Structure formats: C-alpha cells, structure tokens
Amino acid sequence: MKKETKGSPGYLTYLKNIKKESRHILWIQLLSCVIFLIFWEVAATLGWIDDFFVSKPSAIWTLLIKYIENGEIFRHVGISLLETLAGLAIGTIGGLFIAICLWWSDKLARIFDPFLVVLNALPKTALAPILIVWVGASMKGIIVIAVITSITVTIMSAYSYFITVDPDKIKLMQSFGATKWQILTKLVLPANGINMINLLKINIGMTWVGVIVGEFIASKAGIGYLIVYGGQVFKLNVVMMGVFVLAIFTLIMYQGVNLLEIYLRKKQSAKK
C-alpha cells in the first residue's frame, strides 16, 4: 500500500526534491564503485598494475564462487560471525553492566577511574598474544580478545552518558520518592536509548578488530585466518576475497543495528 502524502504543492515539491536528491546520491555512489572496479580490472588485465600484488575483480569473484561451491567460505564466515556476535554481546552487555555499577557507586567509579584510563589508552591488540597464552588458542581465546577490545570503550562511554543525565530530572524522581533502581530504569537508561544504539554501532567495528587480530594470531579457520593464510602463501586473491567478505558482513551487521534503531524509534513514538 502506498502512503498518500498530503500537503501544499510547495511541500510536495520539497519532499520530491529531497527524494530526488537521495536517489541521485545513491546513483553516484553505485557508479563510482562500478567505475573503480572496471578501472581496476582493465588496469590489471593490460598490465598497468601488477595483478600478482593487487589481484583483480574477476579473479576475486571466480575465487569466491569456488569457495561458495565447495562450502569453504561458509565455514570461515560462520566461525568469524559466531566469534563476533559472542564478543559483541558479551562486550556490550558486560560493559553496560559495569558502567551501571560505576554509576551506582560513586566511590567505585573513583577507584576504577585511573585503571580504566590506562586500559583505554592501551592498544588492546597488544594484549592479544598474552590472552591467547592465558585462555588458549581457541575460539574462546579469540572471543576474549574481542571482548577486551570493545568493553573498555563501552564502560567509559556508557558511564559518561549515565552521569550527564540532568541532575534536576534526578531531583524530580527523588521528589517522587524514587529508589535508585527506579531512577536507573525509568530515567537513566531510557534517556540514553539512542546513545546505547550508537555504542552498539561503534562496538561492531571494535569487535571485528578483536576477532580478526585474534584469528591472525591463533586460528585454523575464520576470515582473519583466510587473510593471513593468503598473505603467507602470496595468494593475494584470497586476501582480497577475505577483505571483501569482511566488508559485506560488517555492513550487514551495521544495517541490522540501523533497523533495530528504526524499530525502537517507531515503537517509542507509537501512539496508543
């Protein structure tokens, strides 16, 4: 069913222009991709650039088809995806939980502050080898690395969102006799709904970094493994394919969160 928009001619033109503009932008984006791919293909075929180092789109595509046909790609993607989703869930939920604890107790927040600052400044990937030694060169180890990369940012951002809630709104809640738990669930968390969605978006990127680095160091399968393996045996096609598949899945997850955001916004503004 197509929605009938009402309005003055001026408003309708305004809406039409906005739609036209977005369509225009989409076309330019698609066209740039196509031109880039064609140029890459032609340059590699004509030998302007060395396809041993940069591969070429048709070769990557053929390889991808082969990996799809023998099912290999699904194994790699499946494993990486599982690690990422687990890391994302644990990192985000765990981070939020710790941020809530810090919000709950000011003293706790002050005790942990310097440790968090150091941990946040440290490149978490530097810890990866140690973690692998401690937890083991397994899926578990990789998930731990992914969690470590995302959890500090989650804790610090979520905590800073929580404490910037308008103190007068907290006073309002207190004037109703609200408990700390009620202030948390009825004010602090709902006030930061959109912020938490944004945090989730940032965490997707962070978690993938953790997973890929983890797979670089210790794994027998996964997209990160594929990329490292391709690099070691100088099969740049495999590396490029890995990167391509990675890009696709990051995009899908990101869009998934976008849909979640739209759904939540709709639900919030739904009138009874």
Place this chain on the structure above:
Amino acid sequence: MSNILDMNHIYKDFYSLDEERQILKDINFSVKEGEILVLLGPSGCGKSTILNIIAGLLEPTSGSINTHGKKIGYMFQKDQLFEWRTIMKNITLGLEIQHKLNDEAQDEIKRLLQIYDLWDFRNNFPRELSGGMKQRAALIRTLALNPDILLLDESFSGLDFQTRLTVTDDIYKIIKNENKTAILVTHDISEAISLADTVAILSHRPTTIQSVHQIHLTIDGEKTPFNARTAPEFQDYFDLFWKELQNDEERN
C-alpha cells in the same frame, strides 16, 4: 486557619574543599492552609535551597521543619518532562513510582487534563506541545499525587513574557481551584505581588528573611495575576519591595 508548614531556625552551610559557605541563616516562616507564599529574593540567594529543604531533598545544617504530615509536591524551574514518554505517561510517572496508579487516580488525571485543556494531547510527546502547555502538563504531573503543599521554583522563568502571563494566570487558577497551599519562589517583583497572599523578602547571602508583607489589592471581580497588575496598590508594593531589595544590595 491553622499552619500547614513551619520552618524554625533553619541554617544551611555548603562545604567544599576550599571553603565552607553559609547560605541560609536563621530562616523562620509559617504557611497557612490555602495561602500562597512568595519568597522574593535576588538570584543565587538560596531560594531553591529552601525549597529543596522543605521537599526533604536536602538536610538543613540545623533547625527544624514541621510539615504537619502534609504531602508535598515540587514543580521545578523547567518542566522536566521526559521526552521519551507521552504526556499521559509523564503525568503518571509519580504515581507509577509510588505504585499508586489505580482507577481512582486515572479518573483524577482525566479530570485535570480535561479542565486544563490537555486531554486531546495526552498521547502526544512533549516536543509536540507549546511551552505553556508543557508547564501545565508539569503542574498536572505534580497535582496527580494530590499534594497538600505545592512548591514552585521559578516555574515560569523559561517562558517568553506573554506565555508567562497566561501560564501564571492558569496556574494561579489551578492552585486556587484545587484548594492548594503554595510556596513560590521568584526574583521577579511584579510576579510576586500579582500571585501572592504573602510575600517574604530575602536578603543577600547568608540569607535571612528581611521582611514579610501581606498583599491586599483592590480588584473588581475575581482576582487573577493579570488583573492584579492593574490594582491601584500594585505600584506602591512594587516601590516598597524594590527599595528593600535595593537597600540590601547596598549594605553588601
């Protein structure tokens, strides 16, 4: 009429690492049932602090408050409506927190929304309402808990002048209609005279009560804050209060 609130020798100091500051020094006043008391004082003198102490959000350093077991409702400077809740959901917030959201309370809210012209907007979000409507919604949120004493902290100061006059009229009417006692805080002399039964003038920090005035205005018909401004005595009160605030300023 009997007293509904007594403040006895209230002192309040605020401490910080580099100093201790005395904000309130021996504040004494009483409020009678049905009265509107306006606390008039310069910015930063501790008006909000007094209301916070009455509401029990802040402990006085010394002194005692007797609220005679009455319920207190607090209306803040800004409307503080939660933008993710509809007007209805905002208004029921206090009841929800106190687990008192029953049919009787719902009926009362319906009545308030209907007489004060917000019923049609009950399912809208705060951003869809004008400033004046939001103030009324905030007042109904406070009234929904059926308080005996209303505390209003410069509740109109965020509004433009015209809306402010209308909202002041509306809120005055609501307070009188619903038979509430109110303590209102402001630094606006005209607003104080037009709303109050009694005005207490506060001094600079450390804040004490300089003087207390009963307001008697000659008005044809029913009093509203708007037509109070046309009363012949209005200007005299204005000059008197102006001079008192000015004298206090000079002493500092």
